[in-house]
Amino acid sequence: MPKSKAKTTTSDFIEIKNAKIHNLKKVSLNIPRDKFVVITGLSGSGKSSLAFNTLYAEGQRRYIESLSSYARQFLGKIKKPEVDYIKGIPPAIAIEQKVNTKNSRSTVGTSTEIYDYLKLFYARIGNTFSPISGKKVVKHSITDVVNFALKHPNGTKIMILAPIDFPKERTIIQQLTIISQQGYTRIEKKTGTESKLIKIQDILSEKEKITKTSAKKDKFFIIVDRIKVSDNEDNISRIGDSVATSFFEGKGKTVLKIINENEDIYQEFSNKFEADGTEFEEPTVHTFNFNNPIGACKLCGGFGKIIGISEKLVVPNQKLSIFQDAVACWRGEKMQYYKNQLIEVSEKINFPIHKPYNKLSDSQKELLWNGNKDFEGINTFFKILESKPHKIQSRIILARYRGKTDCPDCKGTRLKKETSYIKIAGRPIQDLVLMQIGDLKEYFKNIKLSDYEKEVTKRILIEINSRLEFLCNVGLSYLTLNRLSSTLSGGESQRINLATSIGSSLVGALYILDEPTIGLHSRDCNRLIKVLRKLQEIGNSVVVVEHDEDVMREADQIIDMGPLAGSHGGEVVFQGNRDQLVKAKNSLTAKYLTGEEKIAIPKNRRKNSKLNGKIEIIGATHNNLKDINVSFPLKIMTVVTGVSGSGKSSLVGDILFPALQRKYDIYSSQVGSFEEIKGDFNKLRNVEFVDQNPIGRSSRSNPVTYIKAYDEIRKLFSQQQASKINGFQPAHFSFNIDGGRCDECQGDGTITIEMQFMADVVLTCESCNGKRFKEDVLEVKFKNKNIYDILELTVDDAIEFFGGEQTLERKIKQKLQVLSDVGLGYVKLGQASNSLSGGESQRIKLASFLIHDKKDKPTMFIFDEPTTGLHFHDIKKLLAAFNALLENGHTIIIIEHNLEIIKNADWIIDIGAEGGADGGNIVFEGTPEELIKCEESYTGHFLKPILENI
Numbered sequence: 045m046p047k048s049k050a051k052t053t054t055s056d057f058i059e060i061k062n063a064k065i066h067n068l069k070k071v072s073l074n075i076p077r078d079k080f081v082v083i084t085g086l087s088g089s090g091k092s093s094l095a096f097n098t099l100y101a102e103g104q105r106r107y108i109e110s111l112s113s114y115a116r117q118f119l120g121k122i123k124k125p126e127v128d129y130i131k132g133i134p135p136a137i138a139i140e141q142k143v144n145t146k147n148s149r150s151t152v153g154t155s156t157e158i159y160d161y162l163k164l165f166y167a168r169i170g171n172t173f174s175p176i177s178g179k180k181v182v183k184h185s186i187t188d189v190v191n192f193a194l195k196h197p198n199g200t201k202i203m204i205l206a207p208i209d210f211p212k213e214r215t216i217i218q219q220l221t222i223i224s225q226q227g228y229t230r231i232e233k234k235t236g237t238e239s240k241l242i243k244i245q246d247i248l249s250e251k252e253k254i255t256k257t258s259a260k261k262d263k264f265f266i267i268v269d270r271i272k273v274s275d276n277e278d279n280i281s282r283i284g285d286s287v288a289t290s291f292f293e294g295k296g297k298t299v300l301k302i303i304n305e306n307e308d309i310y311q312e313f314s315n316k317f318e319a320d321g322t323e324f325e326e327p328t329v330h331t332f333n334f335n336n337p338i339g340a341c342k343l344c345g346g347f348g349k350i351i352g353i354s355e356k357l358v359v360p361n362q363k364l365s366i367f368q369d370a371v372a373c374w375r376g377e378k379m380q381y382y383k384n385q386l387i388e389v390s391e392k393i394n395f396p397i398h399k400p401y402n403k404l405s406d407s408q409k410e411l412l413w414n415g416n417k418d419f420e421g422i423n424t425f426f427k428i429l430e431s432k433p434h435k436i437q438s439r440i441i442l443a444r445y446r447g448k449t450d451c452p453d454c455k456g457t458r459l460k461k462e463t464s465y466i467k468i469a470g471r472p473i474q475d476l477v478l479m480q481i482g483d484l485k486e487y488f489k490n491i492k493l494s495d496y497e498k499e500v501t502k503r504i505l506i507e508i509n510s511r512l513e514f515l516c517n518v519g520l521s522y523l524t525l526n527r528l529s530s531t532l533s534g535g536e537s538q539r540i541n542l543a544t545s546i547g548s549s550l551v552g553a554l555y556i557l558d559e560p561t562i563g564l565h566s567r568d569c570n571r572l573i574k575v576l577r578k579l580q581e582i583g584n585s586v587v588v589v590e591h592d593e594d595v596m597r598e599a600d601q602i603i604d605m606g607p608l609a610g611s612h613g614g615e616v617v618f619q620g621n622r623d624q625l626v627k628a629k630n631s632l633t634a635k636y637l638t639g640e641e642k643i644a645i646p647k648n649r650r651k652n653s654k655l656n657g658k659i660e661i662i663g664a665t666h667n668n669l670k671d672i673n674v675s676f677p678l679k680i681m682t683v684v685t686g687v688s689g690s691g692k693s694s695l696v697g698d699i700l701f702p703a704l705q706r707k708y709d710i711y712s713s714q715v716g717s718f719e720e721i722k723g724d725f726n727k728l729r730n731v732e733f734v735d736q737n738p739i740g741r742s743s744r745s746n747p748v749t750y751i752k753a754y755d756e757i758r759k760l761f762s763q764q765q766a767s768k769i770n771g772f773q774p775a776h777f778s779f780n781i782d783g784g785r786c787d788e789c790q791g792d793g794t795i796t797i798e799m800q801f802m803a804d805v806v807l808t809c810e811s812c813n814g815k816r817f818k819e820d821v822l823e824v825k826f827k828n829k830n831i832y833d834i835l836e837l838t839v840d841d842a843i844e845f846f847g848g849e850q851t852l853e854r855k856i857k858q859k860l861q862v863l864s865d866v867g868l869g870y871v872k873l874g875q876a877s878n879s880l881s882g883g884e885s886q887r888i889k890l891a892s893f894l895i896h897d898k899k900d901k902p903t904m905f906i907f908d909e910p911t912t913g914l915h916f917h918d919i920k921k922l923l924a925a926f927n928a929l930l931e932n933g934h935t936i937i938i939i940e941h942n943l944e945i946i947k948n949a950d951w952i953i954d955i956g957a958e959g960g961a962d963g964g965n966i967v968f969e970g971t972p973e974e975l976i977k978c979e980e981s982y983t984g985h986f987l988k989p990i991l992e993n994i
Contacts, residue, residue: 055132058099058554058585062128066093067614067870073603075099077132080580081587082596084633085605086915087884088838088870089613091589092558094605096138099587100556101125103136134585136554139541148347149335152532153477153525156515156544161508162525163332166473168504169497170327170466174319181324181465184313189287190280192311193273193300200273203301204286205232205265206294216254220244223266226293232301234263239308241267266293291315327466332473334458341460344451348458348526353426354447356717362402363663363719366412370401371422373445382425389418402665447714457526469493480960482521485512507547514543517575518560519568522689522960535563535909536688539572546575551583561592562912565687565941566986573598591915593637597622604631610838610870636916643920643944645991649971650680650930650950657724659704659904666716667694668964674953675969676700678727678904681926681936683949685983686967689959692939693908697733700937701906704731728935729901734889735908736882743792744779745877747868748835751892753859754873760852761831766824776821777831784821786812835874839863842873862891866925867918883912890925897932904935911942919944946983947972947990954981 057074064070068090075081083091102125153159172181193202208231210219223231224244233240233254246252254264269286271279290298296316302309317326325331330338340346357372364370366386374383390397395411396404404412415421420428426445429438450456457474464472469491476484488509493501515521518539523532532540538560545555560576561569573595580586580600588595596602602625604618618628628634635641652658656679664672669691676682684692698716705712707725739750748754758774761767767776776784779791788811789795796806808814815822815832822830827845829837837845843860846853863869866887871880880888886907893905911919919942926936938945946952952975954968968978975981976988 058133059129059131060094060098060127061130063094063098064126065097066090067610068093068098069614071614071616073616073619075585075587075603076601077134077585078580078583079585079600080577080598081585081601081603082599083587083589083603083605084591084596084915085617086609086613086632086870087867087913087918088609089605089607089915090615091605092881093614094603095556095587095589096140096558098125098127098130099133099554100136100138102127102130103133103554104138106133107135134552134554136556137545137550138556138558139538139545139560140558148528148530150529151477151525152481152523152527152529152540155529156511156525156540157547158508158511159477159525161504161511162473162476163329165501165504165508166332166466166468167327167329168500169493170468170473172317172324172327172466174322174324175465176320176322179319181317181319182314183317183326184315186284186287186291186315189298189300189313190283192313193283194275194280196273196302198272198274201303202271202273203232203267203303204269204271204283204290205299205301206268206290206292207297207299208264208266209295210259210264216256216259217248220247220254224248228266228268230267232265232267233258234265234310235261237307265299266290268293324465325462331463331466332459339459339463341451341454341458343453344458346458348451348454348456349448350451351446352449352452353423353445354449354714356714357445357447358422359401360717361719362665362717363400365396365398365400367397371412373422373425373441382420385419386412393418468497477526478524480521481512481515481523481525482960484525485509485516485521488512511543511547514546514575515540517571518543519564519571519688519959522958522963533563533693533909535560538562539564542575542579546579549582554585554587555579557586557588557590559590559592559913560588561590561595563688563909563941565685565982566594566943567687567982569594591913596625596633596637604628604633606630606632608632610840612840613870632917633915641917643916643923643948645947652677652680652951656680657727659700659721659723659725659728661695661699661703661718661721663719664695664699664716666698666718667691668961669694669699669716670964672964672966674966675723676904676935676937676953677951678724678935679902679930679933680950681930681938681948682951682953683938683940683946684953684955685940685946686955686963687957687959687982690956690963692955694964695955696906696937696939697908701731701733704728704904727902728904730903731906732893732903733906733908734886734893734910736886736912738877738880739885739888740877743794743876743878746835746874747839747863747871747877747880747888748860748873750877750888751859751863751895753856756852756856756859757831757834760850760856761824761826763852764824764826770820770824772821772824777817777824779816784817786816786818788812789816791816835872837873838870839873840869843869859895862894862925863888865921865928866891866894867914867921881913883910883914886910886912887922894925894928897929897934902933902935904937905929907936907938907940909940909942910938911940911945916944923948943987943990946987952983954978954983956980956982 057076059074061072062070071094083095085091105124151159173179174181210216229244231242231244233242242252247254268290271282287298297312297314300311302311317324330336333339334346344350359370360372361370366383369375371383374380386395387397393416395408413422415424426442429442432438453461457477459474464474466472479487488505520536520539538558542557542560560572564572569592576586576588577598590596599622602618602620602622603616604625606613606615606617607630617631618625625631625634626638632641656677658678659676661674664674674695684696686692694716699718702712702715703721708730739745748757758777761777762772762774772784775781779785785791786809789809793809793812793814793816794806795809817831822832824830839860843857843864846857863871868884868887868891871884910922914922929936940946949972952968952970952972953966954975956963956965956967957980967981968975968984972987972991975984976991978984
């Protein structure tokens with residue numbers, strides 16, 4: 045009989061039946077296990093609801109349910125998702141694009157576990173070297189001493205000596221009397237190269253004399269044993285016993301005297317971990333742990349930073365010399381005394397007063413800061429001020445120059461100074477954590493170790509090398525292990541989690557990722573795809589929520605959600621591979637992939653003209669910027685691009701934005717290092733950084749309150765007949781003020797019950813059933829909907845609902861229309877701000893600016909990756925919103941990698957060419973058409989086929 049085909053079993057799939065959470069419309073589908081699956085679709089089409097709120101929530105819930113009741117008390121309560129059933133789901137791991145931690149102790153090294161292996165690496169084979177002589181610190185055993193003795197030919201005479209220490213509390217005679225009572229008869233006195241044997245009894249009977257001066261100047265030894273070298277067992281045993289006695293009598297030290305005809309050889313041994321008279325700490329894992337008191341720097345406590353005198357504030361322009369007043373606190377009539385003091389002695393101490401500060405050597409900077417006997421340095425200057433706290437001027441100057449600064453003891457590496465004495469291949473662990481990950485990978489690839497060291501650290505090196513490889517593959521080679529986790533972007537944080545997950549080598553899990561390509565240049569996308577594919581190939585199911593075409597092309601299966609967003613989405617439009625997707629008729633994604641729909645290039649780009657003006661940054665040297673000069677044209681759209689870590693955020697976020705804020709007398713954070721900002725400041729009135737931080741952290745904050753549309757909605761409800769009868773004012777429809785809101789839950793709709801030793805339980809308020817308002821307030825209706833029903837509407841549904849001719853309705857619709865225009869038509873009016881993604885928060889801020897836009901206040905808007913979470917169709921809407929701002933005379937600067945945004949730019953600033961230390965240069969400035977001719981630009985290389993195909 046012919047063999048029948050193997051049937052596909054349900055265990056080969058994750059089977060979802062009737063998922064109904066958020067806008068999902070009873071979605072049923074089978075997702076193949078152990079495959080690479082991409083979920084795509086418009087923003088708000090239901091991708092995250094399917095991936096995170098359904099798949100991940102159920103995977104986590106089942107895992108927690110499988111634990112003991114004791115373990116469950118330490119974990120949060122997870123609500124069962126709204127779905128009939130899910131079969132065949134493996135344990136789920138979600139890797140989201142949120143910065144994981146604000147913990148100031150968490151670093152890239154600790155979060156990826158590389159630092160844990162580095163600690164083990166150094167604890168196992170690290171060698172300690174004395175900072176005095178550079179000698180290796182060794183702790184000798186009895187076996188080491190015996191082996192040294194047996195290296196000499198049989199018959200060689202040796203003496204086993206124990207150094208004598210004359211304590212201050214005893215006289216020389218008293219000490220020698222004790223030694224004599226212990227059975228020793230002779231001592232040896234060594235003066236320079238000469239030695240003399242003396243009987244203890246002769247000293248006690250005053251036939252020989254040892255003075256106090258001699259006791260300090262000369263060396264004295266107890267003669268423990270005299271023996272000839274022989275390899276028979278009795279002799280070896282005798283040497284061992286004598287050495288043990290010598291170690292005891294010499295308080296951890298012993299000396300072997302090899303007697304030769306020409307010159308005697310003295311070899312010292314110590315069973316203490318010491319060298320050059322200093323005892324060192326033996327390395328353990330805790331020695332390298334900055335979160336442990338044993339290893340942490342004593343000054344900063346392992347944080348790496350202290351509140352102290354900030355170098356950046358003291359020397360704001362590092363291109364100036366000391367003579368040109370580089371030291372800001374030494375300017376002015378009175379304070380110039382300290383500067384003049386240095387100028388007067390500069391020739392004597394060989395200090396270059398005309399050399400720019402940034403060209404001074406480390407030793408010259410140290411001299412400037414610490415001073416010497418000839419002049420008072422910067423640190424001494426501030427100590428003088430600290431000694432006069434009663435003077436207001438002293439307190440003002442100290443406050444002006446204080447800030448977070450690298451710890452002077454550990455130089456920001458967090459470890460105590462003694463740790464730097466422990467080295468492998470000539471480098472301490474501090475050097476390794478400050479190296480870029482790409483350089484560190486090469487260092488470990490070429491590290492030279494002995495056969496013994498290789499054997500001991502074989503497994504450790506495998507773990508370190510694999511994790512470094514993964515980090516480079518996900519485009520993070522420019523980071524250092526010492527980089528704080530809290531300073532990473534959402535995309536960087538997500539890719540670090542991804543590398544960590546791969547490093548842990550889990551098998552049989554379901555990985556769900558939220559747009560891992562965010563913040564990643566097109567150059568690095570292929571490497572990321574290989575990492576995701578490797579994760580799948582080792583036996584995991586990988587589900588990625590993504591819009592990137594390259595990722596879709598490589599997927600085993602694509603699930604397209606739609607057809608539109610919000611209440612018009614929540615359905616599976618397509619499921620299959622990419623070749624099948626392009627044939628799908630009702631898929632917007634397919635239309636963009638085939639070119640049926642596209643984001644058009646503007647026919648005429650706005651010109652960078654002198655009439656419009658510009659802002660110039662001169663001499664930017666912050667982080668990895670290489671002393672660059674950059675011009676930002678006004679009244680056009682400029683895109684700042686480049687590979688990850690090239691210096692885009694350093695230039696725009698850390699220099700341009702805070703420097704402009706100060707020009708317009710707005711409070712700003714510390715500005716990065718640069719020489720000068722100049723330009724047509726009179727052509728701007730303000731500067732706004734539209735970032736992805738939440739618009740509010742309270743559950744009561746929502747989009748409709750942020751754009752001020754809720755004020756009109758409350759007024760509208762207060763004008764209804766039922767409100768007039770009950771005397772309701774607009775305040776009664778607010779969940780922030782007592783009156784109309786539910787008294788039980790204070791307008792939250794939920795009540796949190798603290799369970800002390802267990803996770804807090806969040807329950808729906810029984811009084812209002814989660815509707816947030818009192819019953820009589822909910823009875824007030826407008827077009828058969830109460831205030832709760834209104835807040836449950838999506839923006840697009842609300843626009844349709846408020847379609848009347850009343851003045852308030854028109855105002856509400858006008859404001860909500862802007863939210864729809866920036867691609868947020870699917871968001872509910874009352875959706876809590878803390879549940880919005882970073883990209884959604886950013887677009888709500890943009891909508892707010894568009895609503896309250898004033899043409900007479902030209903503003904520079906700075907956007908950091910505004911395409912986060914956006915489908916092609918949403919990017920089209922976003923560009924229309926940008927054009928609306930530009931038409932009103934504003935300026936837009938965008939930090940972006942998305943090629944759809946780049947091709948629509950009027951002006952491009954490409955930074956690079958690489959990331960980290962190899963970045964920070966201006967690769968190109970000009971239009972997209974000129975960029976594709978620049979061979980050095982990675983961006984131009986990827987943009988070229990797009991522009992040439994149009």
